[in-house]
Amino acid sequence: MSNPQVDAVVVGSGPNGMAAAVTMARAGLSVQVYEAQSTIGGGARTLDLGLAPGISHDICSAVHPLAISSPFFVDFDLRSRGLEFTTPEVSYAQPLDNQPAALAFHDLDTTVDHLGAAGPEWRRFFAPLLERVDDAIWLSLGDKRSIPETLRDVPGIANVMRFGLRLLSQASPAWNIPLSHETSQSLFTGVAAHAIGGLPAMGTAATATMLSTVAHAAGWPSPVGGSQAIINAMVADLEAHGGSVTTNARIDHVSDMPAARSYLLDTSALNAAQIFSGLIPAKVAKSLRSFKQGNAAAKVDFVLNGPVPWADPNINRAGTIHVGGTRAQMAAAEADVIAGRMPAHPVSLVSDPTVFDPAREVDGLRPLWTYAHVPFDCPLDPAEYIINQIERFAPGFRDTIVTYNSIPASEMAGHNQNYIGGDIATGLVSFYRMMARPRTSWDNYSLGVPGAYLCSAATPPAPGVHGMNGWFAARRALKTQFGISEAPSLAP
Ligand SMILES: Cc1cc2nc3c(=O)[nH]c(=O)nc-3n(C[C@H](O)[C@H](O)[C@H](O)COP(=O)(O)OP(=O)(O)OC[C@H]3O[C@@H](n4cnc5c(N)ncnc54)[C@H](O)[C@@H]3O)c2cc1C
Numbered sequence: 001m002s003n004p005q006v007d008a009v010v011v012g013s014g015p016n017g018m019a020a021a022v023t024m025a026r027a028g029l030s031v032q033v034y035e036a037q038s039t040i041g042g043g044a045r046t047l048d049l050g051l052a053p054g055i056s057h058d059i060c061s062a063v064h065p066l067a068i069s070s071p072f073f074v075d076f077d078l079r080s081r082g083l084e085f086t087t088p089e090v091s092y093a094q095p096l097d098n099q100p101a102a103l104a105f106h107d108l109d110t111t112v113d114h115l116g117a118a119g120p121e122w123r124r125f126f127a128p129l130l131e132r133v134d135d136a137i138w139l140s141l142g143d144k145r146s147i148p149e150t151l152r153d154v155p156g157i158a159n160v161m162r163f164g165l166r167l168l169s170q171a172s173p174a175w176n177i178p179l180s181h182e183t184s185q186s187l188f189t190g191v192a193a194h195a196i197g198g199l200p201a202m203g204t205a206a207t208a209t210m211l212s213t214v215a216h217a218a219g220w221p222s223p224v225g226g227s228q229a230i231i232n233a234m235v236a237d238l239e240a241h242g243g244s245v246t247t248n249a250r251i252d253h254v255s256d257m258p259a260a261r262s263y264l265l266d267t268s269a270l271n272a273a274q275i276f277s278g279l280i281p282a283k284v285a286k287s288l289r290s291f292k293q294g295n296a297a298a299k300v301d302f303v304l305n306g307p308v309p310w311a312d313p314n315i316n317r318a319g320t321i322h323v324g325g326t327r328a329q330m331a332a333a334e335a336d337v338i339a340g341r342m343p344a345h346p347v348s349l350v351s352d353p354t355v356f357d358p359a360r361e362v363d364g365l366r367p368l369w370t371y372a373h374v375p376f377d378c379p380l381d382p383a384e385y386i387i388n389q390i391e392r393f394a395p396g397f398r399d400t401i402v403t404y405n406s407i408p409a410s411e412m413a414g415h416n417q418n419y420i421g422g423d424i425a426t427g428l429v430s431f432y433r434m435m436a437r438p439r440t441s442w443d444n445y446s447l448g449v450p451g452a453y454l455c456s457a458a459t460p461p462a463p464g465v466h467g468m469n470g471w472f473a474a475r476r477a478l479k480t481q482f483g484i485s486e487a488p489s490l491a492p
Contacts, residue, residue: 005258006030008477011251011275012266012456014042014418018234019072019470020264020455020477021243026488027478031243034257036250040235042266042416043424043457044465046226049301049405054362057301057405058227059415060424061465062351062369063320065091065214067230068221069133070141070466075490081233084224086356088319091215094183094190095323095393101312102183104212106219118181125178125188126216128162129209133217135159140210143472144435144460145442163209171205171431182326188212189330190322193347195429196295196373198338199331202431207462220319224357230465237492250417251275262451262477266470268418268426269438269458276449284448287439291458294429295337296375296409296422298382302368304400308352311393321350323389337373342380346372348389365402377421379410418456426457434462445473451481 007029010021017033018041025031039045043060051057067073068085079085087106094102102118105111108126112119129136135150139160142148150156169178170188179185192199192208214220223229235245251257254276265272273280273288280288307316315321324330324347333343354366372382372389383406390397407415409422418426427438437444438458445453455473457463471487478484 003259004261006032006260007482008032008262008264009034009257009260010264010266011257012036012042012418013040013231013245014266014456015044015230015465015467016456016470017042017264017266018231018238019467020266020474021238022076022234022490023471023474023488024262024264024477025238025241025243026490027482027484029482031238032258033238033243033245034249034251035245035247036417037415038248040245040247041228041231042418044227044231046228051301051403051405052303052362052365055303055365055367056226056360057367058353058369059299059301061227062353063220063222064227064230064465065211065218065220066141066464066466067223069137069214069218070468071138072467072471072490076237076467077492078223078230078233080492083229083233085221086224087219087221088317088356090314090318091220092190092320092322093315093318094186095310095312095315095321096183096186097325097392101315102187103314103318104187104215106216108216111216115183118184121179121181122184125166126213129166129213130216132156132159133213136163136210136213139163140206141461141466141468167202167205167209170208171200171202173200175200185327186325186330189327190324193322193324193330193334193373196297196337196425197334197429199334203429203434206431206434222319222353222356225359226353227465253277254279260451262453262481264453264455264470264473264477265447266456267454268420268456269454270420271417272447272454276447276452279449281448284439291438292428293376293420293423294425294427295373296378297371297412297424298374298378298380298409298422299371299407299412300383300386300404302370302404303402304366304368305364305402306400307355308350308368308390308394308400309396311395315393316352316355319351319356323348323350323393334373337375340375342374342378345389346374346382346385348372348386350390374409374422376423377410379408381406381408425463429462434460443476445476451477453477
């Protein structure tokens with residue numbers, strides 16, 4: 001790696017790759033990003049799938065609580081760059097059989113009123129956490145190596161304990177004690193299921209405690225026009241600071257890249273080991289190769305000729321709908337997934353962007369974003385499973401379908417090689433694997449080769465469109481390779 005031609009090469013243009021690229025460029029370095037696909041953005045792309053004229057689909061992520069709340073994006077400040085976010089009045093909804101849906105409004109008081117008998121326990125759970133929301137965010141989105149700011153004063157320590165106790169309560173077999181009503185249990189569990197793991201368990205409980213708290217703070221917004229707007233803003237900033245992205249450029253080995261002083265890989269752990277094969281210490285390579293894949297998702301993008309006819313019309317006020325029924329039903333479905341069995345009624349996530357972004361509808365047609373939790377590498381077409389789940393709570397849904405595009409878990413890596421076997425988290429998400437991601441080490445980002453770092457969702461803190469993995473990895477590269485200890489400002 002002598003005679004560097006560029007300061008930093010970034011492999012992959014997902015949100016973490018772009019976060020790393022922007023951070024390096026803002027430190028005054030030359031940056032070149034290589035992307036295997038023909039389009040930029042990885043898990044935050046909005047594409048015309050050719051299903052209906054003018055209709056675009058968020059092929060992976062769609063709802064972005066952390067694109068306005070994560071420390072990286074607070075500094076990068078998408079809104080000041082002209083991005084418009086719409087925040088639904090109902091952050092998320094949980095349809096239930098033969099009864100009104102449970103709703104988590106953006107506003108906590110409205111949620112408590114709407115939950116009726118379950119309202120007071122919902123308030124007891126979340127109101128204390130809302131006093132210092134940033135603590136919950138930093139605890140969840142830290143690099144798990146530095147002491148969180150919040151632990152540096154007594155009120156902060158008290159807040160960590162509040163967060164921890166609630167998390168533990170929802171990770172234990174006694175999880176029905178603090179949330180004793182079916183509505184509040186189901187509402188919380190729908191969010192926990194985002195981690196596609198055991199219910200109850202620490203990883204899913206941590207995910208739900210943080211995301212549900214944010215739902216009552218910044219809310220669960222989406223960018224107008226779709227997720228791609230986030231990536232486009234990052235590419236614009238990179239280019240304004242001299243960097244560039246090359247598409248259709250898959251990197252299989254370090255020899256495919258120009259010599260650089262640092263390499264940041266927005267790839268799977270396995271792919272990182274392949275790219276640096278022969279250079280990585282054997283012990284590191286072994287642990288990267290053995291990082292376990294997580295459970296999977298299978299995607300269906302629909303075109304509808306009208307809104308989903310939810311039996312409870314309040315569901316149409318929500319940005320995200322967790323379709324899975326009660327806590328017990330979702331826990332059983334996720335247990336099937338973990339055991340490698342396709343559940344008859346898989347937990348499915350649904351979002352109709354037209355509800356909060358009317359311009360997504362074109363000539364009476366609208367996109368519907370859905371995906372289902374399925375076993376790793378499952379080859380089954382998820383479409384009928386998802387249609388049946390939605391029909392269960394929205395009779396007549398089938399009649400609104402004009403067409404759809406379906407991707408089984410086993411084919412998800414076709415449009416993003418990080419999603420091996422449909423593992424959209426780029427590696428198992430358990431509590432332990434949130435800390436030791438992808439391996440047990442003090443420096444999880446380092447690949448054991450000077451200047452080479454993993455910066456994808458396969459590192460701490462966890463998956464999601466928050467840019468933190470890329471930001472943390474880039475800051476390590478800045479420090480070790482360029483002697484820059486201060487994080488560069490990302491402000492517009
Ligand atoms: C169906 C689905 C729904 C989701 N919903 C949400 C949501 O609503 N909200 C949310 O916050 N998160 C959501 N996520 C998760 C989120 O999209 C990911 O956690 C996030 O995109 C991870 O970012 P990343 O940069 O680490 O990797 P990715 O976004 O996966 O990007 C990796 C990029 O690197 C490229 N690449 C990989 N290897 C190479 C190589 N060797 N050479 C060149 N290029 C390479 C890939 O092509 C890809 O473009 C969802 C994911 C999926 C799949």
